[in-house]
Amino acid sequence: MTDIITIALNKLDADPKNVRKTYSKEGVQELAANIRSDGYRLLQNLVVRKSEKKGHFLVVAGERRRQALTLLAEAGEIAKDFAVECKEREADKATEISLAENIMREEMHPVDQYEAFKVMADKGTPIADIAARFGATETVVRRRLALARVSPKLLDIYRNEEMSFEQLAAFTVSDDHARQEEVWESLPSWNCNAHAIRQALQNEAIKATDKRITLIGGLHVYEAAGGVVRRDLFDAGNEGYATDVVLVERLVAETLEAEAERVRAEGWKWVECSASLSDDIFRMKRAYAVAVTLSDEQQAELDSLDAEYDELAELIEAGAADEETEGRMLVINSRMRDLHNLTEAYSSDDLEKAGAIITIDYYGALRVERGLIRSDDEIEAVRLEANNASGGEATPKGAKPFVHSQALTQELTAQKTAVLRVELARNPDVALAAVVHALLLKVAYTYPGVQSALEISLTSERLETSIKLPEGSKALCAFNDLRENYGYVIPGDPADLWEWCMEQPHDQLLNLLAYAAAHSVNAVAKLYDDRRGGCAHAEELGQALKVDMNAWFEPTAEGYFGRISKAGIETAITESRGKDVAAGISGMKKGEAAAYAERQVSGTGWLPEPARFVSIGPTSVRDNLEEGHAGDVGEVNDAFYGDSVLEVAE
Known part of the structure; x- marks a missing residue:
């Protein structure tokens, strides 16, 4: 029975066999507005069955439409006995029909929605009326209409499910269809997310110091590929900005893919x-x-290259290098890297189950993370290993093993821990190896996957984020070299580290302990922190180590003088060279004053206050300071941090 019949609205009731029980109030109201806008007509007939109540029918499919019509009737917009066209079905099919209507339907494609909305918008229909007509929110309508800014070619790509809606929406930041298509075709698939698309279309200039520019070899490589550079006349280094983000991303992709x-x-x-x-x-x-x-x-080749590299570095340091020196150093560095890669190898089993990711490190150098095992590959490897161990057959089921209760297990392992503590306290040699092992797991491996029994926590402040030009810091570069050197000493697999530590002589363990502990040193003064006591101890630590800051740091125009006020520059020159030398600062431009200060202060040994170590006597730093500022806590704190911490802020 499928004939269309007309039934009065007040003769239609909800069907208990309808699988959908919940309807949002907002949804019913939106549908009512849509029905009103179309002259109180339904686009789809209701499906009903006869009710036990004489003259009434139960709505098998279309309950939300019935509720929307009832809402209109209650508002007096239509009669209570409003004629509703329906299709009648047998009662035994009610649940099946209801389930099919609610499950076997698909939301309208966003591009189809856009085209439908656009037809009405082109006729001058207000956004609110379009929303009411289609039972959508005004926000949805506006978002769909924004797709008018997107190239038709990209809309077709989205229709073919070759692009996500998030990617498609990112193209709405531009009206240039040709540029949109260029961005889509230029960005590599692994870096074609919405953020990368927006960045490329908004044409945000990329600084010469950006790690992507460093990776591709510098702005001159970008310019050779046809890129345009915008240069700031007030930039002392005249480094400039790459204006073609898409070209930069393409060059980066080519560099990464070549390594891949x-x-x-x-x-x-x-x-x-x-x-x-x-x-x-x-x-x-x-x-x-x-x-x-x-x-x-x-x-022999590696040793020869290493020596040649050091000689070339000394020439550059002395200013005696020619145009070919840096190019030769790049060649040497590449060959040394290849030779170092030969000092380790992975087993064929590891190659079959693991992979590698090619990326960019903080400084803009290529970084290869090898030996990564995906969870699915790990499960497959375990399954194959189990099958091989059992001759290719499933492991036979055995008797259920005896298991201790959790409470008893916890108590017995607490007893074990107590024994380990007392025995370790009596054996300083093993304790030293255990501490070194625990600390190296924290600092020497990116993803150790191995834990120590010692609950030793080590935190390391990331200094690169606090230094404007980290690549220019001698100390930071020296520590990175130290990390690289120790990387060749300790085992590559953290699972082998414990046995290795137990075999090392006492002196080597002490060296490694110093290296690991050095990662945790933190004398960084931040605006909001609670480490004044730690910074005070850093002064004592510096004195104990007899640190000569001048050997590691020198104030320059770019790194210091250009970042403080002219009054600060004048004070620095006065302290280092005298008032006469600082007399002309007030009449100079900021850049000239910074360059002048660098020349005048160079070689004097003068340092900004935050970079100095406070001189101490036989007692602690804080005790000495408090003797000179008795009872004035503010002055004691100022002696540690000084106003210059805030003064150098850009």
Whole structure:
């Protein structure tokens, strides 16, 4: 029975067999507005069955439409016995019909919505009326109409499900269809997210110091590829900005892909490129390489290259290098990296289950993370290993093993822990190895996947974020070199670290302890923190280490003088060279004054107050300061931090 019949609205009731029980008030109101805008006509007939109540029918499919009509009747817009067209079905099909209507339907495609809305908008229909007509919110209508800014070619790509709606929406920041298509075709698939699209279309200039520019080899490489550079006449370095973001991203992608091809040749199961590392990588397990000894010829070549590199670096430092020096250093560095890669190797089993990610490090250098194991690959590897162990057959089910209760397990392991503590306290040699092992797991491995029994926590302040030009910091570069050198000493696999530590002599363990502990030193003075006591101890630590700050740091125009006021510059020159030398500062422009200060202060040993170490006597730093500022806590704190901390802020 499928004939269309007309039934009075007040003769229609909700069907208890309708699988959909919940209707939002807002949704019913929106539908009522849509019905009103179309002359109180329904686009789709209701499906009903006869009710046990004489003359009444139950709505099998279309309950929301019935409620919307009832709302209109209660408002007096239509009669209570408003004629409703319906299709009658048998009662035994009610649940099946209701389920089909609610499940077997698909939301209208966003582009189809846009085209439908656009037809009405082109006729001058207000946004509110379009929203009411289609039962949508005004926000949805506006968002769909914004797709008019997107290239038809990209709309078709989205229709073909080759692009996400988030990506499509990102193109609405521009009206230039040709530029939109260029961005879509230029950005690599692994870096074609909404943020990258918006950044490329908004044409945000990229600084010469950006790590992407560093990766591709500098602005001159970008310019050689046809890129335009905007230069600031007031920029002392005249480095400039790359204005073509898409070109930069393409050059970055080509650089990463070139490295990826070399890494793929190593035989990994998968190799991917990524402009930045996802947090998911920290949860991935890893395979680690084993040490391989270089041949005598390879070792001799590595030693020769290392010596040549040092000689060229000394020439650059002395200002005696020619135009070919830096190019030669790049060649040497590349070859040394290749030779270092030969000092370790992965097993064939690891290559079959693990992969690598090619990315950019903080300084703009290529970074390869090898040996990463995806969860699915890990499960598959475990399954294969289990099958191999059982001769390819499923492990037979055995008797259920005895298991201690949680409470008893906790007590017995507490007893074990107490024994370990007392025995470790009696054995300083093992204790030293255990502490070194625990600390190295924290600082020497990016993703150790191994834990120590010692609950030793080590935090390390990221200094690069507090230094404007980290690559120009001698101390930071020296510490990174130290990290690299120790990277060749300790085992590559953290699972081997404990046994290795137990085999090391006492002196080596002490060196490693110093290296690991050095990561935790923090004398950074921030505006909001609670580390005044720690910074005070840093002064004592500096005195104990007999630190000569002048050997590591020198104030320059770019790194210091250009970031303080002219009054500060005048004070610095007065302290280092006298009032006469500082007399002309007030009449200079800021850039001239900064450059002048760098020349005058150079070689004097003068340092900004925050970079100095407070002189101490036989008692602590704070005790000495408090003797000179008795009872004045503010003055004591000022002696540690000084006004210059705020003065140098840009």
